[in-house]
Amino acid sequence: MHYKGVLRKMQTELGRPIQYYMLFEDNYLNVNQVLNKEITLNFIKFQCLNCGKDLPIFRQGFCKSCFFETPSAGDWIMRPELSTAHLGKEDRDLDYEKKVQLQPHIVYLANSSNIKVGVTRKSQVPTRWIDQGAHEAIEIVEVPNRYLAGITEVALKDHIGDKTNWRKMLTNDVDDEDLVSWRNKLKAYIPAEANEYFIEHNQETHLEFPVLEYPKKVKSLNLTKTPNYKGVLMGIKGQYLMFQDNTVFNVRGSEGYYVSLGIN
Structure with missing residues (x-):
């Protein structure tokens, strides 16, 4: 399965455990269903959540200009x-x-x-x-x-x-x-x-989160520094994906990043 689109914070549904969804332009992924599977994540470009331009994200998914202009920031x-x-x-x-x-x-x-x-x-x-x-x-x-x-x-x-x-x-x-x-x-x-x-x-x-195994010591994935990543998904908590190699990825902190996501 392959998905492509701009990252936004994951949508959630209260349950035991909580259900997580990644929404893309033409599709969506129930992230709970890919626990214990290998995920590939590739950064393609920026896409400001306000103007849609390929400009570096400043904060909250916005380019610098939009961050200081849009009422939602x-x-x-x-x-x-x-x-x-x-x-x-x-x-x-x-x-x-x-x-x-x-x-x-x-x-x-x-x-x-x-x-x-x-x-x-x-x-x-x-x-x-x-x-x-x-x-x-x-x-x-x-x-x-x-x-x-x-x-x-x-x-x-x-x-x-x-x-x-x-x-x-x-x-x-x-x-x-x-x-x-x-x-x-x-x-x-x-x-x-x-x-x-x-x-x-x-x-x-x-609240009960869908976690198979917690990392022992976390290392954060930054897509601008590491644009291509592969790992086995072991849990979801907050707005973070947690992987078997102790890597954690903040989906909300990466809003405005246009990516391809593959499930092997």
């Missing part, structure tokens, strides 16, 4: 506390920003390598947790816009981390935590504006 994406659509203030495109920012958002705790706080649109639960490789997660507050979620995250970051150690996550060097207890402890630090949105009675969500 505004600073408020990574820093939701900078959201201004609730004030009617435009960053790059107010209609787009209203559409994304003025909808229910969740502040959550997720445990991928350690407990971290994060923000996502309600419609992205549990997709966001899956993308981060979290084996357990819980919602803390549900607020009506991105700004309130952002200022809540900032307040909680003083008391708990907001980063994932991706190497620990991929080697499964993780511990289970009592996220209900953590949620209750952090309630005292929620800003007054978001206090009424605290979620009092909910339980952890547990």
Whole structure:
């Protein structure tokens, strides 16, 4: 089987285990079905997810020019506390920003390598947790816009981390935590504006990833440095493919790369 197209983050479907799909222009691949098979991955060219041009990818699948122009790469994406659509203030495109920012958002705790706080649109639960490789997660507050979620995250970051150690996550060097207890402890630090949105009675969500064998020590595949790769797929976690030789490949981190993918 051979596939060809531009890489985008894998689509997921909640299950035991989670199902992963790579979508191409004319076809798709259920990645779970090729576990324990040899995969070949060949980099052909760049294809910016916004303009479609063969230009080096700068960040988030965009060439440098598009990254600084497209509304879907505004600073408020990574820093939701900078959201201004609730004030009617435009960053790059107010209609787009209203559409994304003025909808229910969740502040959550997720445990991928350690407990971290994060923000996502309600419609992205549990997709966001899956993308981060979290084996357990819980919602803390549900607020009506991105700004309130952002200022809540900032307040909680003083008391708990907001980063994932991706190497620990991929080697499964993780511990289970009592996220209900953590949620209750952090309630005292929620800003007054978001206090009424605290979620009092909910339980952890547990996630199961399709992994036959975890790598012992990870080495990351960069297609610009190694444009041709072959390896046996042993697992999928977060947005990473994990291979028998301890190589890991971040599909989402390689968005905008046009590749050919073969299954032997």
